[in-house]
Amino acid sequence: MTGPKAQTPAHEILPLGQDGVLVRFGRKPDLSALSAAQRFQAVIAGKQHSEITEVAPSLASVLLRFDPGTTPRARIKVIAQNALAELGPNVDLPAPTRRWHLPVAFGDDTGPQLAEAAALAGLTQEAAVRQMVEADLRVLAIGFAPGQPYIGLLPDNWNLPRLSQLTPKVPAGALVVAVHQLVLFCNDSTTGWRQIGQTGFRPFWPRSSTPFRLEIGDAIRIEPISQTDLAALGPEATDGLGGARLEALA
Amino acid sequence: MTAALRIRRAGPQMTVQDMGRPALTGQGLATGGAADLVALAEAAALFSLGQMPAAIEMAGMGGDISVSQPTRIALTGAPMRAKLDGKDIGWNQTHLLMPGQRLVIGGAISGVYGYLTPAGGIATEPLLGSRSAHLVGNLGSALAADQEIALGPDPLPAAPPVRVSPDARFSGGAVRIMPGPQTGLFDGAELDRFLAASFQRGSAANRQGVRLEHGGAPFQPGEVAGLASDFIAVGDVQMTGDGVPYVLLSECQTMGGYPRIGTVVGADLPLIAQLPLRGRIRFTLISVEEADRLYRSPAQMIAEAKTRVAPLVRDPSEISDLLGYQLIGGVVSGRDEEEY
Numbered sequence: 322m323t324g325p326k327a328q329t330p331a332h333e334i335l336p337l338g339q340d341g342v343l344v345r346f347g348r349k350p351d352l353s354a355l356s357a358a359q360r361f362q363a364v365i366a367g368k369q370h371s372e373i374t375e376v377a378p379s380l381a382s383v384l385l386r387f388d389p390g391t392t393p394r395a396r397i398k399v400i401a402q403n404a405l406a407e408l409g410p411n412v413d414l415p416a417p418t419r420r421w422h423l424p425v426a427f428g429d430d431t432g433p434q435l436a437e438a439a440a441l442a443g444l445t446q447e448a449a450v451r452q453m454v455e456a457d458l459r460v461l462a463i464g465f466a467p468g469q470p471y472i473g474l475l476p477d478n479w480n481l482p483r484l485s486q487l488t489p490k491v492p493a494g495a496l497v498v499a500v501h502q503l504v505l506f507c508n509d510s511t512t513g514w515r516q517i518g519q520t521g522f523r524p525f526w527p528r529s530s531t532p533f534r535l536e537i538g539d540a541i542r543i544e545p546i547s548q549t550d551l552a553a554l555g556p557e558a559t560d561g562l563g564g565a566r567l568e569a570l571a
Numbered sequence: 572m573t574a575a576l577r578i579r580r581a582g583p584q585m586t587v588q589d590m591g592r593p594a595l596t597g598q599g600l601a602t603g604g605a606a607d608l609v610a611l612a613e614a615a616a617l618f619s620l621g622q623m624p625a626a627i628e629m630a631g632m633g634g635d636i637s638v639s640q641p642t643r644i645a646l647t648g649a650p651m652r653a654k655l656d657g658k659d660i661g662w663n664q665t666h667l668l669m670p671g672q673r674l675v676i677g678g679a680i681s682g683v684y685g686y687l688t689p690a691g692g693i694a695t696e697p698l699l700g701s702r703s704a705h706l707v708g709n710l711g712s713a714l715a716a717d718q719e720i721a722l723g724p725d726p727l728p729a730a731p732p733v734r735v736s737p738d739a740r741f742s743g744g745a746v747r748i749m750p751g752p753q754t755g756l757f758d759g760a761e762l763d764r765f766l767a768a769s770f771q772r773g774s775a776a777n778r779q780g781v782r783l784e785h786g787g788a789p790f791q792p793g794e795v796a797g798l799a800s801d802f803i804a805v806g807d808v809q810m811t812g813d814g815v816p817y818v819l820l821s822e823c824q825t826m827g828g829y830p831r832i833g834t835v836v837g838a839d840l841p842l843i844a845q846l847p848l849r850g851r852i853r854f855t856l857i858s859v860e861e862a863d864r865l866y867r868s869p870a871q872m873i874a875e876a877k878t879r880v881a882p883l884v885r886d887p888s889e890i891s892d893l894l895g896y897q898l899i900g901g902v903v904s905g906r907d908e909e910e911y
Binding site: 333335336337338339340341343345347348349350354374375376377378379380381382384386388389390393394462463464465466467468471483500507508525532533537 | 593594596597598600707710749750751752797799804805806807824826827836859863866870871
């Protein structure tokens, strides 16, 4: 992902429960905070500290989980400060090592709010889909529900607000949009985001050898398909892949 | 023949629960596991186990249960009405179940989540390192009538029954919260008002969280527009859009965009999970250092519960085959059984 270079944003080291330290690079999901979070996560993960039981990045922060029975919080703060000192100035997101090709049916029944979302983004439906296809998309965070990706960032015209009224139910596989990002739902869900498309791909498939399919930093390329094609790529028929393909990048 | 526990009739939400799946927050899966970990620790203490066991968690009410092999069980957590072959039996203690006997567990007398723990352990296939059902995450499912659950063999079915004096947690009380990443979004006056309020359990309450109600105005954070979704800790007190607090429990989402005023410490989470409809709670804000000092590992929780375990001294009037008992030294206490 390319973007204007900026300084690594100021950080805060905060408590998150009795077994967590959160290193936060900003309150909003801008590119510099995203990049800092991903690079910080990489520095920490590379050191394989035995005191840290889990390292997980979100959009603008990184969670360091520890076992308070064996490690004091102060030790985790020291580890965080040492890693912050190694972050370096480059704010580009790390280059992806994998790319998912993700078939998505847009509009109509499989994207009932595409027209509305496109209009808010100042585009026709066709132009909106083209922007999604051409965007340099990455998995920015995984969360809310198992394996569920936050994907972005979309161009600035996609800084759409969340809906004031929640949609009571979007189906599993729904692709929804808000605040520069796409979310792909694993399960039926309520949402305040707008549904523009649907896929047979399930990012969480519990019985598979890799139940969580996506990794933070994965590149995503959307491939528009027809609704007829989508029906043939149903998750049960394709082990939840829905026709998605994983390409290794050099 | 392998040991099994048969569910003849299941209450609305009976699930297998253990300590859940830690370290999958980054994959979007909350730890899950038992809503009341003290109940697991008490069961471990009753059976002298070194680790937290898997148990059947029963929300609000239990079911109708039998076993294929002689098996001791521990009943802990929210006390529920329980009958073995039609006779009332006590909570917070162990019992020996024989094949052919019928254990019927009814509604909770106080609290919400009751636990049945077999002495030989639950031997279902773990999924992602745990036997816990995580219904929100689509892992496992609730127990249903006619289901059989594989058990490990009870190593000591003839061991005498023991009881545990339960840690009080079934009627609300003072709940300690520690500051979190978003506590600063609430100004001092709003935080003070929150700490002065008395809350009751709202109608929306399950393993994901408990909505809390009070008589006053909603609690409003400062500027929150455009906040990035960020990590949630179990115990976080989230202010939803309408300014009503919602305490997140073991099966919560892992990230969210609503501001959170603080985090309930682990020691007090059972008070929230077990808060009955008319129970009241009030929050106290403690420092991070104080919260860290309150941390107890599972081994420490079990060791603490062991200090509350004692042999069960039975009331002779309840023992039908009294002549078969050796009354050592004639010491028989009065009504010592924990009945709740």
